[in-house]
Amino acid sequence: MRLYHVRKSRSERITWLCEEIGVPIEIINVDMRNQPSELQALNPSHTVPVLVDGDHAISESIAALIYIAALHSPTSLSIGPGESGYADYLQFMVLGEAGLLAPLDALIRTTFKAPEGEKENFTTRAIIDKLKRRAKILDQKLQHSDYLAANRFTAADISVAFAVGVAINMLGLKDIYPDSVIAHYERMAARSAFQKTCTR
Numbered sequence: 001m002r003l004y005h006v007r008k009s010r011s012e013r014i015t016w017l018c019e020e021i022g023v024p025i026e027i028i029n030v031d032m033r034n035q036p037s038e039l040q041a042l043n044p045s046h047t048v049p050v051l052v053d054g055d056h057a058i059s060e061s062i063a064a065l066i067y068i069a070a071l072h073s074p075t076s077l078s079i080g081p082g083e084s085g086y087a088d089y090l091q092f093m094v095l096g097e098a099g100l101l102a103p104l105d106a107l108i109r110t111t112f113k114a115p116e117g118e119k120e121n122f123t124t125r126a127i128i129d130k131l132k133r134r135a136k137i138l139d140q141k142l143q144h145s146d147y148l149a150a151n152r153f154t155a156a157d158i159s160v161a162f163a164v165g166v167a168i169n170m171l172g173l174k175d176i177y178p179d180s181v182i183a184h185y186e187r188m189a190a191r192s193a194f195q196k197t198c199t200r
């Protein structure tokens with residue numbers, strides 16, 4: 001498997017998982033604004049990451065997590081149907097991207113690219129309101145467990161912690177999250193596999 005990788009992008013979800021489960025992966029560092037033509041052909045939307053395995057190219061970070069975890073099953077980092085925690089696992093895997101990180105894209109663009117005076121507007125306030133409500137789903141779970149599914153560390157924690165990290169570190173949105181969510185993020189970010197991932 002090879003991974004077209006940009007540091008501090010969603011690609012770190014994948015390098016983090018690989019580090020945790022000891023899966024070797026070829027990392028091809030790319031310049032976001034000057035992507036190699038082979039990568040543009042693999043992913044016409046020009047987003048990263050892109051995971052390539054043989055003839056398959058996956059350009060959704062959560063799909064890549066599920067794919068790698070399934071190929072290296074059994075691993076304690078994934079939860080299968082029939083295991084308790086499966087519903088939570090799916091819920092938080094998807095929430096991490098669809099509910100928490102995808103909405104941040106518009107905030108990031110507006111924060112860094114909008115003209116002065118237009119950085120805060122109806123849309124950015126609506127997104128922040130939505131994020132606060134979704135954080136309540138995390139809080140509900142994290143009030144009773146250190147982890148999001150099955151009381152153990154899984155790829156669902158990676159999915160969510162990465163998204164919360166972007167909100168905190170890139171956008172300074174720490175105050176929109178309940179203490180339980182911040183504490184979860186800090187526990188996840190302290191893991192040695194995550195620390196190694198940040199330097200790749």
Ligand SMILES: N[C@@H](CCC(=O)N[C@@H](CS)C(=O)NCC(=O)O)C(=O)O
Pocket residue numbers: 008009010011045046047048049059060061062097
């Ligand atoms: N849902 C996709 C989103 C991919 C994505 O938007 N990646 C960002 C970097 S983290 C990107 O390439 N942004 C540039 C763009 O949208 O053109 C995933 O989870 O991988």
